[in-house]
Amino acid sequence: MPYKEIDARRTHTGDRRSHSVTRSPVSLTEATLTTPRSIGAIATAALAAGLLAMPQSATANTTAADGVRIHDLQGATRLSPLSGQAVTSVPGIVTGVRAYGSSKGFWMQDPTPDADPATSEGVFVFTSSNPTVAVGDSVTVSGTVSEYYPGGKTIGDQSVTEITKPVVTVVSSGNALPAPVVLNSANVPAAYAPAGDAAAANSIEALPLRPATYALDLYESLEGMNVQVADTRVVGATDPYSELWVTVRPKENPTPRGGTVYGAYANQNSGRLQIQSLIPIAQQPFPTANVGDVLTGTTEGPLDFNQFGGYTLTARTIGTVTSGGLQPETTRKQKRDELAVATYNVENLDPSDPQTKFDRLAVGVVTHLASPDIVALEEIQDNNGAVNDGTVAADQTVNKFIDAIVAAGGPRYQWRSIDPTNGTDGGEPGGNIRQAFLYNPARVSFTDRPGGDATTPVWVSSIHGKAALSVSPGRIAPGDSAWADSRKPLAGEFTFRGKPVIVIANHFASKGGDSPLTSRTQPVVRSSETKRLQQSVQVNTFVRQIQAVQKDARVVVLGDINDYEFSAAGLRLTEGRALKDLVLTLRPSERYSYVFQGNSQVLDHILVSPSLGSPDYDVVHINSEFADQASDHDPQVVRIRP
CATH class of the missing domain: 3.60.10.10 (Endonuclease/exonuclease/phosphatase)
Known part of the structure; x- marks a missing residue:
């Protein structure tokens, strides 16, 4: 990775799954409304308003009769209530496989969610070697629940809840995936993050998630889940590491040339979302896009968190670039007396x-x-x-x-x-x-x-x-x-x-x-x-x-x-x-x-x-x-x- 004298804010290395060694697509940003996972009373209202798609495998008020489900280990804060504990036979459908870099593993999602919008139904399973599962497999996973801090805890970033040292059993294959949560201007909050707990050095880790109020809370409540964006404008051009940024809130502080202006510490532009790809470059080159272009069609995959951008849509399917026609500017020549x-x-x-x-x-x-x-x-x-x-x-x-x-x-x-x-x-x-x-x-x-x-x-x-x-x-x-x-x-x-x-x-x-x-x-x-x-x-x-x-x-x-x-x-x-x-x-x-x-x-x-x-x-x-x-x-x- 070429050296960047940090206008880019961070030069930290050592991320286990890092782009610092094998930089590849990964990243995301913010949100505004509640995104319930099942057809409970809260979800029914959202579905009626047309803000959520019906999960393919959801049933009314479904709860696990036995054992730990993904929403149990994710919990309603940023830290798992089961961190450090062993769990057995946690069920899920594989929604994405990462077989590159130093963070090999897969995401799985529970097809029978609970009614709490704060608890994610998805989780990353860290295998360390190439996963042997495929998208659509129904699996059970036993292992240890861990909180992983990409880049190390000292950089101050959030953690990823995951299952490590896994034992994976494939129950069946070819299953329909849980319907994606569609991120757009209707359900991504304008407010970026809650104020931290003053008694805990302004940390937000233990605060109850409020996904209808804060973008970072929404994304955390979707960590590891299948999400989707559609026809999104590019606000950060494709970089050498095969990643770009889009906005799901197109009216948020736009520039005349298609970007999103950062004009105050209190306004973090919650619609920004980093896009990476799970598709090998040899099979499908990552799209080359400039600011103002549109990533046309649907881009869908698990929501990850990494050191180089935070919440990231790691795409199984990725849209195509429609050019916005952006051209480099030319200033006028100075006059003789200028x-x-x-x-x-x-x-x-x-x-x-x-x-x-x-x-x-x-x-x-x-x-x-x-x-x-x-x-x-x-x-x-x-x-x-x-x-x-x-x-x-x-x-x-x-x-x-x-x-x-x-x-x-x-x-x-x-x-x-x-x-x-x-x-x-x-x-x-x-x-x-x-x-x-x-x-x-x-x-x-x-x-x-x-x-x-x-x-x-x-x-x-x-x-x-x-x-x-x-x-x-x-x-x-x-x-x-x-x-x-x-x-x-x-x-x-x-x-x-x-x-x-x-x-x-x-x-x-x-x-x-x-x-x-x-x-x-x-x-x-x-x-x-x-x-x-x-x-x-x-x-x-x-x-x-x-x-x-x-x-x-x-x-x-x-x-x-x-x-x-x-x-x-x-x-x-x-x-x-x-x-x-x-x-x-x-x-x-x-x-x-x-x-x-x-x-x-x-x-x-x-x-x-x-x-x-x-x-x-x-x-x-x-x-x-x-x-x-x-x-x-x-x-x-x-x-x-x-």
Whole structure:
């Protein structure tokens, strides 16, 4: 699995069934109404309203006369009341078989459910080797009930109730499967998760499930059961691990291009659902889909839970892709008197990457960004990438990129950067990622002031009453603890049409260590936010120091802030009205530069000082919504008249 410097929130490995070793289809999200399992009084009302299909094998008020049934071991909370206990001859119909990866086993479902909507009728049976059962087999299983935490308990996620060390008896074959619970906007709640129990460190594990109220409770009440979605819009493109995200609530915070905007911590977009496939790729390739496409027809299979997305529809049958016609965007060319400044996270670029990656990134700069005057790059790696041998220089990386830009019809940019001290700036081990400035010397000049290096801090001086950098390029407070194991901001002084402009390129600390959205702790723990808040303070303070010397100084702060416009770190950057975050000038439905787990969200920002007025700003969507990406981030550009 390629290294992702965690904009993707988690880099945990060691999941027994993990995609970290054999990544394959798997994942899901949320819900709104009660989904009873049998024809009791509650279910009768739902059936009358047309919200549930009649289970094929259900009978009125059926209960087990003898022995433990699946709903008994699942219970009405997230933890099995029988965890750690041996059970014998638990009956069920096999609804899905997983014979790949390190989580081999099968799902089975009780065809005679109880009347409690909180108790799941399905369960995963972990066999560890290829299962010998087939879909449609009626089986009995003896084994030990366990709570398994994908990725380990320390990451904070929920558990999967399963039967381990099983002894399986096939009673009959070719049986009809229990009818799927259809997930749609009518029965998936808008509310995402309950607040955790304050007396139990905000854990939701022991809380009674309320599937009619909270999406996470609904999904937990369906854990291991046969579920179905139909004609669902794709909100997270197919990734390299053969998985995608759809929404079963199509009117939930839609973007103009077909995604779902994540606009507040309290709004987790409960309709998002990850889709994986149980069908071997050799038999049926996983569909390739972009955001805005539709997964047409029915997609059906057991509801799983995994480390890389939480609740997941593992499909036995999967719909076909109907294209939504999404195309990469192209921004306009800057006018003669406009200074165009862009930011682009190029995702761990190093010389060993294929030439096609350099070429596609170059087309992004030349064609889609219209060759900006200044480009702040993030995630430029050293000359041998992930080889951890002490190399820190990145001239080969940057020059290879500049050559690709020229080949794509762009200008021959010049560049400035500062090599970090080996192994001190985070990112992929050995990669030594850093920010770099590209600039078009035909349009803009760089003011070089020597002395800037990995450990020397830049400070603000006054030259004839104008703010100037002590070193250019320079790094802001590189020795401060806020930047430990993180990229230090790169400040540079440029001149456009005789007017100085200070540009500060950033790549704040990642979200590694934060709890996932499906965490058993609610609200989720965002431990990484503390460091980004400290970093925001540092940058905001530096900008205000510039403005203390020159009130009308022209300052552009930009880059991968790794946080949302509504986050504490995002808001702190603008404190004292030192800067204006330009993403807030867009309509809420357009505020995104990155798509994660079906959420279109802001991670990249351009901020400007008040002296620059209300410039023309554009997030240029060319990557994040597409299965075929040059980078996982969308670039953005601002055009200003200094």
